[in-house]
Amino acid sequence: MQQSLMSIVPEILLVFFGLFLIVINVIASEDNKASVGYFGVAFIVLILLLVIPTGFTVFGFGKMIVWDRFAYMFFLIFSIAFVLSILGSVNYVDRNFSNKGEYYLIMFFSVIGMTFMVSAIDLSIFYLGMETMAISMYILSGYEKNNVKSNEAGIKYFIIGAFSSAIFLFGLSYVFGYTGTTKYYDIARIIVENGLDSFNIKVGLILMLVGFSFKITAFPFHMWAPDVYTGAPTPVTGFMTVAPKAAAFGGLIRFVWIAMEPAQFQWQLFFAILAVLTMTYGNIVALVQNNIKRMLAYSAISHAGYMLIGLVAANELGYQAIAMYMVIYGFMNIGAFTILSVIVSRGILESERLESFSGLAKKHPLISLSMLIFMFSLAGIPPLAGFIGKFYIFAAAIKSGFVWLAIIGIVNSAVACYYYIRIVIFMYFKEPEHEVEAEGGYVPMLGVFLSAVFVIVIGIFPEYLVSLAKSIIVH
Amino acid sequence: MIDNVLSVLIFFPLIAALFIFIFLRSDKISMWMAFFASLVEMAIVMPLMLNFDKSVAGMQFVEKYQWIKSFGIDYYVGVDGISILMIFLAALLSSISILASFTYIKKSKREFYLSLLVLESAMIGVFVSLDFFLFYIFWEAMLIPMYLIIGVWGGANRIYAAVKFILFTLAGSLFMLLAILAVYFKYGSMTGDYTFNILKISEMVYPTQFQIIIFLAFFLAFAIKVPMFPFHTWLPDAHVEAPTAGSIILAGVLLKMGAYGFLRFCLTITPEAAIKFVPLIALLSVIAIVYGAMVALVQEDMKKLVAYSSVSHMGFVTLGIYALNQSGIEGGILQMFNHGIITGALFLLVGIVYERTHTRMISDYGGIAVQVPLYATVFMIFTLASIGLPTMGAFIGEFLVLVGSFKSFPTYAIIAISGIILSAFYMLWLYQRVFFQTLNTKWELLNDMSFRECICVLPLVMIVFWVGVYPETFTSYMHESVKLLLEQIQDVQIAMN
Numbered sequence: 001m002q003q004s005l006m007s008i009v010p011e012i013l014l015v016f017f018g019l020f021l022i023v024i025n026v027i028a029s030e031d032n033k034a035s036v037g038y039f040g041v042a043f044i045v046l047i048l049l050l051v052i053p054t055g056f057t058v059f060g061f062g063k064m065i066v067w068d069r070f071a072y073m074f075f076l077i078f079s080i081a082f083v084l085s086i087l088g089s090v091n092y093v094d095r096n097f098s099n100k101g102e103y104y105l106i107m108f109f110s111v112i113g114m115t116f117m118v119s120a121i122d123l124s125i126f127y128l129g130m131e132t133m134a135i136s137m138y139i140l141s142g143y144e145k146n147n148v149k150s151n152e153a154g155i156k157y158f159i160i161g162a163f164s165s166a167i168f169l170f171g172l173s174y175v176f177g178y179t180g181t182t183k184y185y186d187i188a189r190i191i192v193e194n195g196l197d198s199f200n201i202k203v204g205l206i207l208m209l210v211g212f213s214f215k216i217t218a219f220p221f222h223m224w225a226p227d228v229y230t231g232a233p234t235p236v237t238g239f240m241t242v243a244p245k246a247a248a249f250g251g252l253i254r255f256v257w258i259a260m261e262p263a264q265f266q267w268q269l270f271f272a273i274l275a276v277l278t279m280t281y282g283n284i285v286a287l288v289q290n291n292i293k294r295m296l297a298y299s300a301i302s303h304a305g306y307m308l309i310g311l312v313a314a315n316e317l318g319y320q321a322i323a324m325y326m327v328i329y330g331f332m333n334i335g336a337f338t339i340l341s342v343i344v345s346r347g348i349l350e351s352e353r354l355e356s357f358s359g360l361a362k363k364h365p366l367i368s369l370s371m372l373i374f375m376f377s378l379a380g381i382p383p384l385a386g387f388i389g390k391f392y393i394f395a396a397a398i399k400s401g402f403v404w405l406a407i408i409g410i411v412n413s414a415v416a417c418y419y420y421i422r423i424v425i426f427m428y429f430k431e432p433e434h435e436v437e438a439e440g441g442y443v444p445m446l447g448v449f450l451s452a453v454f455v456i457v458i459g460i461f462p463e464y465l466v467s468l469a470k471s472i473i474v475h
Numbered sequence: 476m477i478d479n480v481l482s483v484l485i486f487f488p489l490i491a492a493l494f495i496f497i498f499l500r501s502d503k504i505s506m507w508m509a510f511f512a513s514l515v516e517m518a519i520v521m522p523l524m525l526n527f528d529k530s531v532a533g534m535q536f537v538e539k540y541q542w543i544k545s546f547g548i549d550y551y552v553g554v555d556g557i558s559i560l561m562i563f564l565a566a567l568l569s570s571i572s573i574l575a576s577f578t579y580i581k582k583s584k585r586e587f588y589l590s591l592l593v594l595e596s597a598m599i600g601v602f603v604s605l606d607f608f609l610f611y612i613f614w615e616a617m618l619i620p621m622y623l624i625i626g627v628w629g630g631a632n633r634i635y636a637a638v639k640f641i642l643f644t645l646a647g648s649l650f651m652l653l654a655i656l657a658v659y660f661k662y663g664s665m666t667g668d669y670t671f672n673i674l675k676i677s678e679m680v681y682p683t684q685f686q687i688i689i690f691l692a693f694f695l696a697f698a699i700k701v702p703m704f705p706f707h708t709w710l711p712d713a714h715v716e717a718p719t720a721g722s723i724i725l726a727g728v729l730l731k732m733g734a735y736g737f738l739r740f741c742l743t744i745t746p747e748a749a750i751k752f753v754p755l756i757a758l759l760s761v762i763a764i765v766y767g768a769m770v771a772l773v774q775e776d777m778k779k780l781v782a783y784s785s786v787s788h789m790g791f792v793t794l795g796i797y798a799l800n801q802s803g804i805e806g807g808i809l810q811m812f813n814h815g816i817i818t819g820a821l822f823l824l825v826g827i828v829y830e831r832t833h834t835r836m837i838s839d840y841g842g843i844a845v846q847v848p849l850y851a852t853v854f855m856i857f858t859l860a861s862i863g864l865p866t867m868g869a870f871i872g873e874f875l876v877l878v879g880s881f882k883s884f885p886t887y888a889i890i891a892i893s894g895i896i897l898s899a900f901y902m903l904w905l906y907q908r909v910f911f912q913t914l915n916t917k918w919e920l921l922n923d924m925s926f927r928e929c930i931c932v933l934p935l936v937m938i939v940f941w942v943g944v945y946p947e948t949f950t951s952y953m954h955e956s957v958k959l960l961l962e963q964i965q966d967v968q969i970a971m972n
Contacts (some may be wrong), residue, residue: 212869311481381645383611391652407658417645421622421638422656429634462545468543475521 005069007060007119010051014112018042023110024102027475033100034090034443040108041086044079051075053231057475063183064289069472070323071119074250075351077326078111081243081334087447088338089235091440095145096233096473103143110136114243118250121258121475123172123259125180126251130168130215133163133244141232141240153231160214160224170209184259205260209270211254215248217304219277226285229297232434237293238337239298248306253319256311257474264314272312272405278413279305284399286419293340293352295419296333300377301417303329306393309409315397320469321392327465328377328389328458336374339367342440351436357423359432367438368427370452377455379420382412382460385458388465480523483551484562485600487516488569489939492592495585500861502584506577513570516595518794520566523813527559529951534605534674543608543760547663547670551606556956557738557808560604560949561731564815565602566794567934568727569595572720575823575931579719579830583828588627590620591720602735606656607671611648614732618644621729623722636709636716640643643709647699647719654692658744661685680967684713690748694756700733703756704763704791705899707786714776714782715835719826722778726785727819731811734792742960754796757880763790770898772904777835780905781821785895786863788814788869794891795876799964803879803949804957810872812949813942816871820857820935824850828926831921837905842914851910853924853932855917856905860939862899868942869915915962 005012021043026035052194057068086104093100113132120126138161142154176182178201179190196202213221229237256267282302289295307325345356361368377386390413397406458465491512499505527867528535534553542550554562573591580587597620618641626637657670663669670676674772697724699706710730714722741749767787774780792814795807827850828843829835844851860867873895881888924932942949 150794253770320689382615385610387615391656394653395656395659398653399660402654403657406653414642414646414649418638421641424624425634425638428623429637461542463545465479466543466545 002445003058004060006055006448007058010067010071010104010119011112011115012114013047013050017047017218018105018108020109021105021417023108025105028101030100033092033104035102036101037086037090038131039227040104041083044082044111048076048079059475061281061388063213064125065116065119066475067119067412068119068475069113070250070319070474073323073468073472074118074246074326076322077114077330078114078243078245080327081239081246081332082111084330084447084451085235085239085243085337088238088334088444089233090443092233092235092341092444095439096146099143103140104339104429106139106336110140110243110301111241112300114301120251121184121186123371126255127165127169127172129247130251131165134165134248137161137240137244137406140236141228143236144233147231147233149231150233151231153228156231157228158399164211164221165212167207171204171207171209171211174200175208178204180441182253191260192316194262205263205267206270209253209267211245212252213274214246214467215302216245216252216308217278218271218274218308219281219301219305220279222278222301222304225301226294226297229300230291230294234293234337234341238334238341241297241333241337241347242326242330244301246330247303249311249322249326253311254474257319259358261367267296268312268314271308272402275305275308275405276408278302278308278401278407283412283416283419289419290354291350291352292354292357292423293355296340297334299416299419300333303333303378305412306390306409307404309397309402310393312405313400315396315400316473317392317399318396319474320472323395323472324465324469325389326390328385328455330452331454331458332374332377332384332386335370335448335455336378337447338440338444338451339371341373342438342444344365344437344439346437354423354426356434356436358430358434358437360427362432363436364438367448370448371427372424372454373452375420375423377459379417381417383456383459385455385462388459388462390465394459419461477554478536480757481511481554481603482538484516484519484523484566485552485596485603487519487596487642488512488592488599489596492589493597493667495591495592499585500592501795505585506573507594508571510570512567512592513573513595514733516653516674517566517570520544520563521632521672523554523935524559525628525954527554529556531559531954532556532955538607542606546608546670547561547604547672548608548672549672550609551672552558552600552603552609553605554603554764557954557960558735558840559734559952560808561602561728562599564812564917565595565598565728567938568723568815568819569598571819571823571935574927575723575826576718576720577927580827583627587624590623591724594620594624594724594799598724598732605673605695607659607673607676609671610673611652611655614648614651617729621725624721624724625713626718628718628905632712633716634964636712639709640713640834643699643706647696647706650692651696654689654696657685657692658689671784673739677740681745683747684771686748687751688754690741693736693745695896697733697736697741698759699915700736701730701793702786704766704786704790707763707767710786711782714785714822715776715778719822719829722826723819726782726822727815731815732808732906734789734796734811735798737793738808738960742799746964747749747971750799750964750971752970753797753799753883757794757884757887760790760794760797761890763787764794764891764894768894770843772897774901775836775838777825777837777905777909778822778829780837780901781818784898784901785814785818786900788818788861790894791873791876791891794880794887795872798879798883799961800877800879800882800958801961802875804961805828805953806872806875806877806879809942809946809950810876813868813939815861816935816938817857818943820932820939822860823931823935824854824857829925837908840909840915840918841912842909842963844863845914847923849923849929850924853911853936855906856936856939858902860943861902863895865907866940866943868939868946870943871946872942949962
């Protein structure tokens with residue numbers, strides 16, 4: 001029993017501090033709701049430190065849940081995404097939202113769901129975590145009450161999310177019916193004993209993988225993503241492109257590595273096809289976007305494709321590469337979205353149009369320089385962190401002999417450079433056309449600064465992050 | 476100090492750039508500061524050149540620190556006879572291009588000099604890296620400042636040129652990345668030692684089939700950079716649009732990296748494949764020589780003419796390298812050096828007159844020799860140097876290349892000679908149309924070269940004659956390293972037969 005409790009210490013701490021945060025929200029005055037966010041940041045950092053002494057690889061509740069370095073690494077990713085998003089959104093929240101304090105609370109609680117997703121080794125626990133995360137995300141994406149697009153995003157995400165959950169559950173019921181268990185290790189054992197020939201298990205596993213594919217925005221299950229990412233409030237989009245996706249990837253890695261280990265060849269093929277389609281589709285559509293937010297939404301889809309390459313590689317390097325990629329992607333993508341959320345166009349033009357970035361370098365040299373760093377990093381140009389991430393992903397693919405997949409990935413990266421660099425062209429090479437202000441104050445700039453520093457530091461000294469990633473093993 | 480000279484060389488310009496970025500606000504002070512930093516960099520190159528032991532074939536001034544342990548990546552730098560001249564070239568041309576931009580660059584001056592300093596760091600890094608990962612990082616890091624230099628400070632069509640430049644080079648270098656990873660895993664699985672150490676990887680003998688794939692990936696990256704014949708289309712655009720300093724660096728140093736890559740990687744890691752592909756590459760080189768010269772002949776724009784002449788001259792470099800004998804390779808390297816000096820000087824000279832007249836069209840000029848005698852003299856020197864007149868640098872380089880290639884493929888060598896004849900044709904014709912004939916009345920008030928411009932050109936004139944009269948000063952650096960390289964290749968050649 002004690003061991004079981006130890007295995008969910010992080011979640012217990014999260015719930016405890018989450019409830020505490022509700023109290024803080026009640027106490028905080030209406031003009032000072034940002035303090036709720038700051039407390040949230042402090043709590044997350046505190047929990048990150050507190051859970052280290054609980055030790056690693058603790059199985060709990062009869063192997064339904066495990067707290068190991070893998071879960072900790074993903075918890076770290078969620079924390080980074082959370083901290084950067086909160087820093088980036090304090091001013092945005094004050095400007096645009098009517099229920100300010102609850103925004104931070106919901107984002108905090110979504111982290112609990114995500115943590116369950118990556119530490120679950122049982123389908124029912126995983127599903128509960130996923131729903132906790134998803135419902136928070138539905139609310140957040142529709143949080144800008146007076147904005148039609150945000151409402152649309154919330155509803156759309158909710159309907160398609162529910163739809164994908166249903167597909168996932170449908171598949172789960174087949175798997176449960178066939179194996180009689182929801183625990184990953186038992187599923188694997190029974191598949192080994194009875195083989196994969198049965199129609200029921202095939203349908204079950206395929207439907208479950210489809211359910212996962214919705215969450216990681218893999219083509220052709222991505223169709224909700226562009227609209228939701230574009231419609232949701234910008235800081236929320238930054239968070240959504242990183243944390244829930246990382247959680248889904250974490251859960252997926254555990255599921256395919258443990259439960260579907262006997263069917264490795266089949267799921268490798270499945271995800272290899274999805275990876276190619278996802279990368280190519282995301283990049284090609286991003287090429288023609290004139291709205292930066294929408295462009296970054298498609299770029300987020302293509303990055304999911306790159307990460308799928310790591311999954312297909314099906315070696316330890318592969319999932320370590322995904323975890324690393326997620327950390328790096330968190331810094332660069334949330335950094336870019338934070339910049340997007342502080343840039344406000346004064347004219348008739350939407351702030352997110354590419355044109356509103358023209359000549360930005362003259363007026364806001366530091367913001368432009370940070371954006372340049374994020375864009376070149378997303379494009380994967382060394383010595384920035386994005387290159388390290390891609391490097392490991394492709395290394396994993398080549399190590400497993402998937403050279404063709406690495407080639408497709410590399411061609412895609414080259415194509416992607418065009419649209420990332422287009423933003424730089426507008427910022428640096430064009431003359432200012434519109435009245436554009438940076439409204440954010442110091443806190444979002446701190447977030448941007450932190451992200452930019454990490455993107456450079458990880459790019460030049462990746463050793464620490466690499467050794468951290470190397471220590472994780474999927475249990 | 477002398478032990479860490481290479482690290483100092485790599486990071487000094489970067490630190491200078493950071494210093495300017497953080498502490499200096501004035502354009503004028505930043506400009507002088509950048510020039511001063513590049514002079515200091517030159518001053519650091521000198522002890523490197525003087526203390527270099529010419530009798531040693533291997534790497535010198537080696538520094539090695541562990542960097543990313545878990546992947547076998549080191550910070551590993553060193554210099555040998557092949558790379559030392561390139562370092563000298565990079566440092567020299569950086570100083571000159573900074574000095575040459577003092578009046579040419581009108582907007583965002585401070586940022587321009589920052590880009591040049593960052594570029595200098597990356598260029599030197601490329602030539603001294605002995606670790607594949609480090610090499611690739613410098614190789615790619617070079618793109619960002621160069622892209623900005625073309626895109627921000629370039630001519631009218633600059634955005635198109637900048638994007639074309641970056642997409643071409645990126646496409647090539649991503650294939651190089653694949654090749655690097657493949658070699659890394661191959662070496663690791665063969666020896667159990669996963670490392671990016673270029674020297675270790677080069678010593679290994681790989682299966683032929685594997686070599687061919689790796690060779691083709693490397694070839695694509697380097698052929699785009701050189702650029703060799705079918706991959707050259709980005710070059711004229713980039714050159715024409717780039718500001719003078721950008722053109723000097725591009726022609727002088729960046730193009731050399733392709734040829735350097737052929738020498739350093741293709742010949743050592745994949746010697747068997749390289750030998751197999753010699754006929755194809757020799758053919759492409761000869762096509763580049765003749766085709767580049769013929770296209771240069773019909774250009775209306777002076778800068779475009781020089782750009783196409785670059786394609787032609789770089790053809791000599793690749794022809795010499797793939798002759799795979801001592802005089803061919805040495806001629807190739809010397810020709811790399813010469814081309815850097817001469818073409819750099821020509822771009823500089825075109826830039827000097829463009830700054831006054833704002834046109835590069837040959838037909839807009841005529842008879843200006845009367846107005847600007849000094850300029851006309853210097854231009855004549857480099858015209859003749861470019862043609863390959865004896866006592867000037869290019870003659871020695873081309874002569875060695877032709878001697879070398881005549882041994883390996885006589886027919887190609889004979890065709891290549893026609894490239895020299897054509898070069899006399901287009902360069903002298905250019906000179907005639909610009910400087911002689913009747914004076915175009917528009918230019919009656921044209922000023923001759925200023926003191927600053929003379930200072931820019933002077934070291935280049937000196938070096939051109941130095942190489943032409945006493946090439947041993949420069950070739951003596953490379954003898955031993957080239958010998959070592961050839962011994963490795965000859966072993967493979969014998970084994971293949």
